[in-house]
Amino acid sequence: MTVNTGNEAPDMAAFLLSPEELRQRRNTKWNQFPPDVIPSFIADMDFRVAPPVQAAILQSVEREDYGYQMRDGAKADRMLAGAFAARMEEAFGWKASADLVLPVSDLVQATYAAILTWSGPGDGVILQVPNYPPFRETLQTTGRRLIPLHMDERDGTYVFDLDRLETQIDANTRIFVLCNPQNPTGRVFSRDELEAVLAFAEKHDLLVISDEIHAELIYGDRPHIPFPALSPAAAARCVLLNSATKSFNIPGLRCAVMYFGTPELKAAYQARIPLRLTGSVNSLGIDATVAAWTQGQPWLDAVLAHLRTARDHLCGRLASELPGLRFHPPEATYLLWMDCSDLGIQGSAGDFFLDRAGVGFSRGEDFLPGAESRVRCNFATSLPILDEIVDRMVAALRSNAR
Ligand SMILES: Cc1ncc(COP(=O)(O)O)c(C=O)c1O
Known part of the structure; x- marks a missing residue:
């Protein structure tokens, strides 16, 4: 690809x-x-x-090509996974494995599923606040405890204080939901900040759910670093969520990916959330996403x-x-x-x-x-x-x- x-x-x-x-x-x-x-x-x-996104959709529409989908001789999911891996390498120099990708409809669905997989009712989940509202709703609906990591204002920007977080968490804290770039503050976290999150997650044995949906909408010189790209240790405790929906303006097409940092994480997820439960992704969404990532x-x-x-x-x-x-x-x-x-x-x-x-x-x-x-x-x-x-x-x- x-x-x-x-x-x-x-x-x-x-x-x-x-x-x-x-x-x-x-x-x-x-x-x-x-x-x-x-x-x-x-x-x-x-x-x-x-234009390539529109052309990809029109091609299916003109051919009335709405059957159970295959692309390039395999399930369409594979084409999406390959396009994601190629895009990550092109955009961020990160070699993601297409085998560790799982297509899903959207990032909120993926957040729910990951929280259900790696935590139980009453467990603590760290969430940067302020935050994209459905994250908070996910914790309320599933009965998880919100442990807030405040985005403090300091020196003209927003920062987080992991020392303070140390005083807030307990042995039943399981997950760190990272949003990078962060909505709504628009922060792009530096390598040092991400390394600090990783050290914290290692110390407390936390899974990191890294929502990177805004990763391609960056203005400054600081590059976006996908969390699993930090190191094998980071990948081993990360489920990354992404899609082309924000950067290419196609959220209604409902197509996103979960990326598991290791085969073990993917297996653990699939043991808890059967593939048939979340279903397969809409073929127009896959075609549009692949067109966006490869030609957009x-x-x-x-x-x-x-x-x-x-x-x-x-x-x-x-x-x-x-x-x-x-x-x-x-x-x-x-x-x-x-x-x-x-x-x-x-x-x-x-x-x-x-x-x-x-x-x-x-x-x-x-x-x-x-x-x-x-x-x-x-x-x-x-x-x-x-x-x-x-x-x-x-x-x-x-x-x-x-
Ligand atoms: C940080 C973040 N995550 C997820 C989403 C929504 O993603 P989806 O429509 O795939 O559920 C948004 C939408 O604005 C967002 O800002």
């Missing part, structure tokens, strides 16, 4: 959807709120997909250049026009985590901006109970829409101050 990295990024203008086109979409982002609200919450991008790089380059511009434009305007707003520009993801504590808002900042500005951010309290003063903005949109978001924020805060 070859990966076409392409040389020239195509012009992003071709991929920007107009407000009219966005309103016609049937996705959650553009349908959850009334039409006068600008949605800036769920992690969908307002862009067309990569020129599109991704254009999108990343646009996202970097959008991030800088948004952060620049917010810093100059709302000096009371606190944030640290994200190193990755197209999500900006904002602290509105000093803006004079009573109650939930998310509710305030929805009701008074007509902007639908993600609410901070959904990422961390008590974080009503926070909101998360999705800046994967056009600059005019971003400008409208900022204009509306500024106007609502001005009228609130009167």
